Amino acid sequence: xxxxxxxxxxxxxxxxxxxxxxxxxxxxxxxxxxxxxxxxxxxxxxxxxxxxxxxxxxxxxxxxxxxxxxxxxxxxxxxxxxxxxxxxxxxxxxxxxxxxxxxxxxxxxxxxxxxxxxxxxxxxxxxxxxxxxxxxxxxxxxxxxxxxxxxxxxxxxxxxxxxxxxxxxxxxxxxxxxxxxxxxxxxxxxxxxxxxxxxxxxxxxxxxxxxxxxxxxxxxxxxxxxxxxxxxxxxxxxxxxxxxxxxxxxxxxxxxxxxxxxxxxxxxxxxxxxxxxxxxxxxxxxxxxxxxxxxxxxxxxxxxxxxxxxxxxxxxxxxxxxxxxxxxxxxxxxxxxxxxxxxxxxxxxxxxxxxxxxxxxxxxxxxxxx
Numbered sequence: 001x002x003x004x005x006x007x008x009x010x011x012x013x014x015x016x017x018x019x020x021x022x023x024x025x026x027x028x029x030x031x032x033x034x035x036x037x038x039x040x041x042x043x044x045x046x047x048x049x050x051x052x053x054x055x056x057x058x059x060x061x062x063x064x065x066x067x068x069x070x071x072x073x074x075x076x077x078x079x080x081x082x083x084x085x086x087x088x089x090x091x092x093x094x095x096x097x098x099x100x101x102x103x104x105x106x107x108x109x110x111x112x113x114x115x116x117x118x119x120x121x122x123x124x125x126x127x128x129x130x131x132x133x134x135x136x137x138x139x140x141x142x143x144x145x146x147x148x149x150x151x152x153x154x155x156x157x158x159x160x161x162x163x164x165x166x167x168x169x170x171x172x173x174x175x176x177x178x179x180x181x182x183x184x185x186x187x188x189x190x191x192x193x194x195x196x197x198x199x200x201x202x203x204x205x206x207x208x209x210x211x212x213x214x215x216x217x218x219x220x221x222x223x224x225x226x227x228x229x230x231x232x233x234x235x236x237x238x239x240x241x242x243x244x245x246x247x248x249x250x251x252x253x254x255x256x257x258x259x260x261x262x263x264x265x266x267x268x269x270x271x272x273x274x275x276x277x278x279x280x281x282x283x284x285x286x287x288x289x290x291x292x293x294x295x296x297x298x299x300x301x302x303x304x305x306x307x308x309x310x311x312x313x314x315x316x317x318x319x320x321x322x323x324x325x326x327x328x329x330x331x332x333x334x335x336x337x338x339x340x341x342x343x344x345x346x347x348x349x350x351x352x353x354x355x356x357x358x359x360x361x362x363x364x365x366x367x368x369x370x
Contacts, residue, residue, distance in 0.1 A: 021046045026181050031172035032063055032128065043178075045185060052194050053081040053186045058178065064169040071097050073166060077174055082198075082209040083182040085116050085174040099162035108160050115158060115167060116174045122158050123171045130155075187213065192223055199227040204236055211242045220249040229260060232276075233267045240275045258290040266300050273301070277308045281315075291318050295326035303338050306330070310345045319349050328355050331362045340370065 022045050027038040041058055048054045059076040073096060076089040088109075090096060095103040096112075104112070115121060159167040190213055198210035211231065214224055225247065232243040244261075251257035258280065265276040280286065280294075294309045301309075313323060330342035339362065346359050363370060 024185055026178065028178055028181075030062060031176060032169055043182065043185070050197070052197060053189050055080055055086060056083075056182050056185070058173075060173075062169065062173070064166045071101055073170070075170070077170075079174075079179070079182055080205070081186050082205055083179040083186070084119070084205050088113065088116065088170070088174075096163070096166060098160065098166075102162070104160070104163070108163070112160055112167065112170070115160075116171055118158075119175050121171060121175070122155055123168055124175070126155060126168070128165070128168060183209065190217070195224065196227050199224070199231055204239075207231055207235060207239065211239060211246070214246055215242055219246060220252070222250050225250050225260075229264050233264050237272055237275070240272060244276070244279055255287060255289055258287075259293055262290075262293045262297060265305075266297050270302050270305075273305045274308060277305060277312075281308065281312050286312070286316065288318070288320060291316070292320060292322045292326075295323040298326055298330060299333075303335070303341065306338055307341055310341060314345065314348065324349065324351065324355060328358055331358050336366070336369070340366070343370070 023042045024045060025040050026043050028041050029038045030036060041060060044057045046054045046057070056079045057076055061072050061074045064073050074091060074094045075096075078086045078089065080086050096109075097103055098108070115123075155164070186209070190210075195210050195213065195218075198206045201207055211228070214221070214228070218224065228243050228246050228250070231239055232247070235243070247257060247261070251260060261276055261280065265273050268276065277294075280290065291313060294312070298306055298309065310327065313319065324346070327342045327345055331339050331346075333339055343359060343362050346355065351359065
């Protein structure tokens with residue numbers, strides 16, 4: 001779960017209106033000199049036509065090695081509104097360079113773009129000193145860095161050949177301490193309208209940001225219930241737990257919450273439905289209205305979901321006229337395996353004559369498969 005950073009955000013000018021920009025002064029430590037004091041940088045925020053944060057940019061010049069032999073890097077890094085690296089720009093006359101000041105190729109820039117967008121890169125765990133270590137036995141002799149130091153073979157896929165220092169330094173700038181500060185700036189713009197805008201995004205990163213923000217800052221705000229239910233129905237598997245946690249607090253009436261979850265469950269992808277059903281099953285003392293609400297949807301669900309619901313009933317030794325009728329209706333379906341699971345459930349109970357007749361008819365019809 002995200003811990004929202006408390007950071008002093010000092011605009012360097014008036015706040016931007018729609019389509020304009022504003023600057024924020026942010027204190028950052030140069031990753032090449034981590035023991036040096038932090039210095040102030042200006043981060044520029046751009047907004048879209050709705051006045052929502054669109055992206056951030058930071059222009060700077062930095063050395064990329066510790067011995068002064070590397071050419072300084074003059075770049076602008078750009079992040080989206082939730083602090084994910086988007087692109088690198090540089091002056092036309094100041095390309096990035098490798099060993100012996102050879103300019104990057106187009107392939108090098110494409111690979112660097114992929115590396116900088118990998119927030120889980122192995123580079124997060126290595127220091128600059130690691131790239132400066134002597135070559136170990138078995139390392140490729142041609143794994144050479146921008147100046148003289150060998151590049152360990154274990155990180156070769158995560159760096160630009162002959163530009164390991166540059167790659168490492170730019171990754172630290174793109175994915176380091178600036179990211180939570182950018183997210184904190186965006187957090188200052190999180191009005192209800194903007195949060196709903198993020199929750200409706202097709203980009204999972206924006207939805208994740210909004211869910212984290214809601215769980216931390218607005219954990220019981222009903223105005224976001226419909227938006228979060230849509231995420232539950234259409235989002236990613238990894239977002240389901242956060243959606244359920246928010247809805248648990250935001251819909252305090254248990255019966256209403258269960259009814260909304262059952263509706264949403266039936267609209268979710270088949271593979272994700274069990275997560276909601278298992279969450280319901282874990283609740284103690286489920287009311288009859290919830291259990292009957294689940295059996296009322298059996299005809300819309302696949303086998304495994306039906307199995308989970310019937311197991312809920314069996315574990316609670318629950319049976320009502322409605323639940324028995326709903327389960328009995330499955331005996332007449334086209335899916336034999338679903339019908340057989342319904343039969344196995346029904347034979348556990350004392351049934352009225354009409355339902356017992358349906359069970360006996362199913363037994364006779366499929367006696368060779370039971």
